[in-house]
Amino acid sequence: MAKSVTLREAWAGDADCRTCALRTSMLFADLEAADFEIIHEPIEQFNFKAGAVLYHSGDRDEYMFTVRSGALKLVQYLADGNLRIVRLVRSGDVLGLEALLDECYQHDAVVLQPTELCRFPVQLVQTLAHDNSKLYRELMTRWQRALTEADAWLTELSTGSARQRMARLLLRLIQDSTRNTCQLFNREDMGAMLGITTETASRTVASFKREDLIIEITPTEYLLDVLSLRRIAED
Amino acid sequence: MAKSVTLREAWAGDADCRTCALRTSMLFADLEAADFEIIHEPIEQFNFKAGAVLYHSGDRDEYMFTVRSGALKLVQYLADGNLRIVRLVRSGDVLGLEALLDECYQHDAVVLQPTELCRFPVQLVQTLAHDNSKLYRELMTRWQRALTEADAWLTELSTGSARQRMARLLLRLIQDSTRNTCQLFNREDMGAMLGITTETASRTVASFKREDLIIEITPTEYLLDVLSLRRIAED
DNA sequence: CGCATTGTTGACTGATATCAAGAGCTGTGG
């Protein structure tokens, strides 16, 4: 079971947006310096360990989040107890957009890797957006990005054989595109992303290793044979 | 192959939004009467027959649409030629939100049932939204609705056995909730929605019929045994 | 009334789920 971490434990101080390295890719990228007087105060930064739960499906709260580094999974449960991971949220992504519309959070948000994120009140976004249509556009872009991602998970990661799905997942996970390396998740999570069992995920990864399609560089970093994987992905 | 219908053939005149029966559920529900002077002119209404293609994935155009009646499917293709239906669009839904962000359409939009829809230029929405944050909120709500729908298709319609998926699809298709009836799509489309083959879709529907879980009332209308289907859906 | 399309069904095959056992790893406490 995921060990829960209270927000207090994860609290890492107030954020300094002015000096945020990710500022240009963040939600508030387009704001003027003057705006930071308003927004600085209520933004707080948190550091989470793997397994921490940021929020649960059905919770209603007035916070949104931006991820500075790390990764989270968005999980949904079925009536029969099964679960699917419906999306990954990574550095630069926004989390909890639904709170802006006063809706419940739609997923469990669970930390996969050590994660730094900033939390800010929905009210702040509403205030800033009110006379700044650039921010509205930025918000809509985030929604569209999530939607494109959701569609891709359906067509790429939930269609075809286990080998095809796994190959497509690995290709999506490439971080450092110059070196074609990526970090694997545990088999259970990979299964939940692809709609296959843990055992099939394990067998598929193991078989990719034996065929040298993926090579362990460090325990956490794998080198991908992108061309071969792409051939498998496209059948 | 879908027979293509040109927009000219489908043109049904300028829309009269003032008297639109769906006005309260439509995108422009909150606008004042005065606004209709501006918006009336460039909105046109079209009637499409099943099989018509509204737009193709990758097309870039400056129009959005609202569906007055009928249904469309949003289709995405994989590199290996396979396809998935990623969402249905029905009465009251908005289509082509991505055009608002100057992006290409992300799917093929194909008419499933005779459909009336209104087309309006992106520019109009931008103009109206500029000093009307209610419209922005309405737009974000539409995006969130699409996203929730996309997530549900992944967890409900792409997870579990063919019987479970089909049962969940049928339950989603209920139109008239007092009578628990729905209209079926052809087996190929149902297969593409559920990530199963046409044959498996056919077998599953046929077996539901034999078990009286669905009963044909008219050639286009089926009565559902909701409780039993729900039991199957939840395993 | 044919012809084309869609739906149904059968036989067979193959991929993945399931159940089970063991291997490898990590952290804990004696």
Next chain:
DNA sequence: CCACAGCTCTTGATATCAGTCAACAATGCG
């Protein structure tokens, strides 16, 4: 430092569900 408990990962044997290929029935259209 070692032994052990609790994980996750891997692998094997078997069962089952769905895919594939093929034939034919039903339906609709010109």
